[in-house]
Amino acid sequence: MKLRLRLLPSCLAITLLSACAPPLDEAAAALTQQSFRGDEDDPDSHSQGTQLHATPVRAVLYAEALVQHDGALRVANLALNRGEIVAAMPLSVHGTTPSLARCGPGAAEDETRGCGFAVNGQGVCSPGSLVSLEGSSGGALRERCMGKPVLRVCEGEAPCEHQARGYLASANSDVTLNDCPSVRFTCPASGVYTALAGPRTPGAAWQMQLTSRAGAYPATRKVLRGEDLIGARLRQPSGGPPLLEITDVTHANAFPAPEGSGMWEPSGHTFLYQVHHVSSSPSPAPLCALGVNWAVPVKGLFTERGDRQESTRGFTLGCDAGVIAKCYRWGYQPWLDGATSGPVTRAHWSCTRMARADYCGQGTSFTQDGTRIRPWDALTPEIIPPPAPGSSSDGLSFEAGWNTAGPACLSHLRWKHLTASCVPLNPPIYDEQGNIVNDCRDPNTPYGPGKCAEICDNAEEAAQHYGSRVFNNSAINVP
Known part of the structure; x- marks a missing residue:
């Protein structure tokens, strides 16, 4: 079996210790405008890039974010719901009012009095919606409330007084069949309300359970999402830069994709966020300095070496120009696996290696921004189908099969001058006739795993011999 000249860089064929051309990596490469040339003329291919995160910020913490609520910054914990950031802000009773004090002699026996109430609970609702809050005994359907509350x-x-600031509605039990009050009111702009209740006769025993048919009652937290997160401040792990602030939010199915046609991500489950560093400067620095300043939230964290880690403490904000976001946009969305990471998460990770031509599996890119590639996969069901015969990407040839550690097998390098001195693929060994004797595909090779050369010329070989599920075509580019 003859070695093809396009298989491995010449410096590897001679010796693994020889020096190759200097690589491009995220730490050293200058941040330049991302190029998407090629996709306008060739919609069947994608442009890749050298950046992983496309921002120095590698992690955002779930805990102790600050969200804007009712004119103030409040502590909240974050979570990811598919491709969306969701904040849970704990509710609490703010302040007091005379109606929460005990009543003296002669107090009125109705809802207008200014004493004898207690905080029953708090609820959340959609601002402007009609809310019905209904009392019951908590027992049988026709069982009466105790104490005619x-x-x-x-x-x-905050608690309030009758017909005073913050008042929304009130009711008594005089005209009800079960001696339980009910009220209807318009949900306030804050989306939060507080219910006060007590017995009709101050000091008497009473019992009532309140329920709502809109929103949630009782509630211990308010959930903020979408545009409600504008103004939210996100924390980074200790030692990182200052706080980050969300300055804009958009739905990914309404934002045009930066390459080809269509929307950024059409599923309806992804939001994009504009984020800036909190600063006293009138022009705070954007999180994403390349291209458009939009980032997508992605479960898990990525190290400088490109290794993905599960994390309960934080998540990734991948800027549009980086391959974390690109691979997400191409369809490899980790949340498709559900609560437990699985094949789509691994495909996304493998895609980040592929998109950057991370031949060493160490986070170093051996490509150039805007280089045209054609990715596909062998997932079930497949996310990106293989190139169709006669498609516009037929001019590209098979490059590699990929896994989470980098290329599982390689057919050619993407750029001739960006050779990888640390490619973790074994160099070929020749016999006297120039045949490769350590080809891993050869069942008769005397060289076992770890010594045979990982060579593949198509996706079928990459899948069968090396277990790859993500593949790509590319040209053999020259400077």
């Missing part, structure tokens, strides 16, 4: 609803998290 009175009810008052206040805007936000």
Whole structure:
């Protein structure tokens, strides 16, 4: 079996210790405008890049974010719901009011009195929606409430007085069949309300359970998502730069893709975020300095070497120009696996190696921004199908099969002058006739795993012999 000249760089064929041309990596490469040339003329291919995150920020913490609520910054914990950041802000009762004090002699026996109430709970709702809050005994359907309770609803998290600031509605039990009050009101702009309740006769025993048919009651937290997160401040692990602030949010199915046609991500489950560094400067620095300043949230963390790690402490914000975001946009969205990472998560990780031509599996890129490639996969079901015969990418040839550590097998390098001195693929060994005697595909090779040369010329070989599930075609580019 003859070695093809396109198989491995000449410096590897001579010796693994020889020096090759200097690589491009994320730490050293200058941040330049991402090029997407080729996709306008060739919609069947994609342009890759050299950047992994495309930002120095590698992690955002889930805990102790700050969100804007009712004119103030409040502590909240973050979570990822598919491709969306969701913040959970704990609710609490703010302040007090005379109606929470005990009543003296002669107090009124209705909902207008200014004493004898207690905080029953808090609820959340959609601003502007109609909310019904209904009392019941908590027992049988027709069972009466004890003490003929009175009810008052206040805007936000603070208790209020009857017909005073923050007051929304009130009711008594006089005209109900079960001696339980109910009220209807318009959800306030804050999306939060506080319910006060007590017995009709101050000091009497009483019992009532409140439920709502809109939003949630009782609630212990308010969930913020989408544009409600504008102004939120995100934390990084200790030692990182200052806080980050979300300055804009858009739905990915309404944002044009930067290459080819269509939307950035059409599933309806992904949001993009514009983020800036919190600073006293009138022009704070954007998180994403390349191209458009939009980032996508992705489960897990990536190290400088390109290794992916599961994390319960933080997640990744991948800028549009980086391959974490590119591979997500191409369809490898880790949340498709569900709660437990699986084949799509591994395909996304493998894709980040492929898109950067990370031949060494150490986070170093051996390509140039805007280089045209044609990725596909062998997932079930497949996310990117293989090139169709006669497609516009037929001018490209098979490059490699990929896994999470880099190329599992290689057919040619993407750029002739960007040779990898540390490619973890074994060099070929020749016999006197120039045949490769350590080809891993040869069942009769005397060289076992770890010594045979990982050579593949098509996706079938890469899948059968090396277990690859992600592949790509590319040209053999020259400077």
